[in-house]
């Protein structure tokens with residue numbers, strides 16, 4: 001048998017369960033023959049035996065199938081317990097590793113010379129793995145010690161390799177802060193954000209990608225929410241709240257910092273959008289970045305005039321091994337530290353520079369106090385440190401990426417930057433360890449690193465086993481459960497095929513997929529949901545997608561509809577350098593012509609830290625978490641409660657809100673010929689031939705007229721009117737999102753179109769909508785029959801009725 005044929009035959013085990021949907025058409029002879037082939041092909045594989053048994057048991061004998069399911073369930077329980085145990089060990093080892101390395105670590109990165117600099121400048125540094133030697137005078141060289149030094153030729157990958165363990169610990173429930181510190185133009189944004197080319201991607205995209213990848217491998221259900229804010233002139237400003245024309249410069253909901261009884265920090269009114277994939281985060285990030293306050297300065301043409309904070313919150317109620325049920329990963333691009341004398345700043349630029357320097361100095365004080373274990377840590381001295389209070393110190397992990405420019409001209413700035421770095425890692429510098437101690441530590445670190453890696457491998461193996469058993473169980477239950485089974489027959493996603501999927505296509509694995517892999521016995525059934533009152537509490541990440549409108553519009557219409565909210569002209573027109581927004585002393589919104597900062601503000605005038613009393617059910621400490629199965633049963637409700645109480649918006653609502661914000665966009669979204677609508681003043685008319693389009697257009701008109709001036713805030717989410725109309729909106733924008741995703745993916749070099757490649761649920765839908773399911777199915781059936789006929793004839797000498805039954 002040639003390789004190709006053998007491969008087809010080897011895929012039979014994977015294909016057989018899919019055929020269960022057709023069991024009423026199968027004859028006993030057919031089943032026996034196929035079972036025989038499978039046994040012949042891979043007699044050793046346990047999974048194959050299960051499938052063979054399944055095949056042989058097709059028919060009325062459900063009792064055996066039930067017994068098989070019960071067996072798999074037992075095995076799953078045991079594997080889950082094993083996974084939990086190993087995950088705990090891995091977390092402990094990783095934590096020991098990070099503790100040993102230091103919970104506050106400082107790295108240094110030296111930017112390469114720019115083209116225009118390289119001719120006139122000479123470098124004053126010599127560097128090694130963990131030292132910067134700076135020539136401060138002809139005869140004087142000063143040494144600065146770091147946990148790691150990245151030289152001019154270090155790549156983004158090199159930097160991320162060192163950052164990754166810290167990001168991993170966010171999945172273990174630890175709060176994490178990653179800062180980029182340095183003089184203006186020293187490469188902070190480059191390190192954090194990078195450039196769009198795959199090799200130039202910075203810590204933020206790589207980190208988020210890694211989190212989603214690992215979360216999906218983890219077999220745990222996570223709720224991720226994304227927020228983006230900046231601290232400009234000492235005030236907090238939500239970067240996910242658009243400033244649209246219809247918004248009319250109204251005062252946005254003010255952000256205030258609150259402390260919960262457990263010492264956790266909450267930012268009231270901050271938009272938190274649930275995200276399920278890297279692509280979703282990317283889109284939000286792009287929107288937020290456009291609203292950031294930047295301006296031309298002598299030192300950098302697009303200098304950041306604020307601190308930009310990205311927060312990814314992770315919640316998981318079914319992972320008791322995590323440190324906390326909810327934790328945060330902060331990734332912060334700090335404003336450029338600069339001596340105002342050097343920048344020759346005046347007026348507003350001077351004030352901005354002062355504000356940045358003040359908060360940087362407060363940050364230095366806090367880290368210094370933590371390092372030196374001072375009794376009092378001055379968190380309240382700046383907004384930056386107040387916001388990060390629960391993520392700096394204690395068990396949190398902090399990484400400071402200090403950046404320096406290579407030129408001689410910047411010597412003074414460089415000395416200041418290195419001075420800051422020295423201060424934040426002062427303790428360990430003072431208590432220099434003896435060489436033996438150092439060697440012992442190095443050895444321990446290597447050991448721990450190896451242990452973590454082994455345990456990670458074990459986790460992956462067990463997770464894979466769990467996945468396989470879950471699939472088998474799904475298949476055993478399959479025929480009763482899903483309509484799509486009929487189409488899955490054409491997608492035998494064998495292990496071979498899965499292995500061929502490149503690693504980066506894991507992007508599209510998301511929370512939904514993770515949850516769908518959970519054994520269904522762990523999920524509440526519809527009736528049990530009703531019984532325990534969970535019907536209204538399906539977690540955001542688990543909500544059933546609204547149905548795609550039955551008749552799809554041309555893709556260009558959809559693509560445009562969702563590209564518009566992030567259209568540079570739309571956004572930049574609100575924040576352009578000619579007309580920026582400033583806040584008067586009473587903090588009301590007033591459009592005024594400013595001196596070139598792309599910014600606006602949204603904040604309370606003075607920050608205040610409030611004590612919030614949380615209801616009892618919210619105070620879920622890790623130790624008090626119920627058992628795994630109980631957790632999973634109750635999780636839906638908790639997630640929903642959490643999302644509601646935290647004012648979390650799901651991404652569909654958020655995107656919808658961005659479109660609704662601008663009436664003009666709505667008109668273009670629908671791409672509908674103009675005509676007077678009876679029900680509203682807006683001119684929208686759906687195409688006559690599309691009844692669904694008419695309904696949608698009406699719904700959109702109503703929405704537009706009622707909501708066009710409403711911000712996407714917490715209040716908005718709880719608005720009863722909104723809730724009533726939500727299904728209609730989501731039905732419309734659910735499909736828009738998909739098209740946007742496709743459009744964005746096409747624009748993204750190196751980002752494969754994952755949804756269309758690996759989402760077997762969507763593919764059948766598309767086929768049905770194309771009106772060609774029968775044709776498609778017939779083609780596949782012919783191919784399948786042909787292949788088997790050929791193979792059977794070649795080598796297996798099968799009975800005639802085997803072939804007859806295949807032609808059914």
Ligand SMILES: Nc1ncnc2c1ncn2[C@@H]1O[C@H](COP(=O)(O)OP(=O)(O)OP(=O)(O)O)[C@@H](O)[C@H]1O
Nearest residue numbers: 111112184185186187188189190300303304335336
């Ligand atoms: N390691 C690097 N390799 C290549 N180019 C770099 C590197 N670091 C910085 N750059 C380039 O230097 C320029 C300035 O960098 P960047 O904007 O990241 O500085 P910054 O510190 O964020 O400045 P600011 O504080 O004013 O926002 C950019 O054009 C960036 O692409």
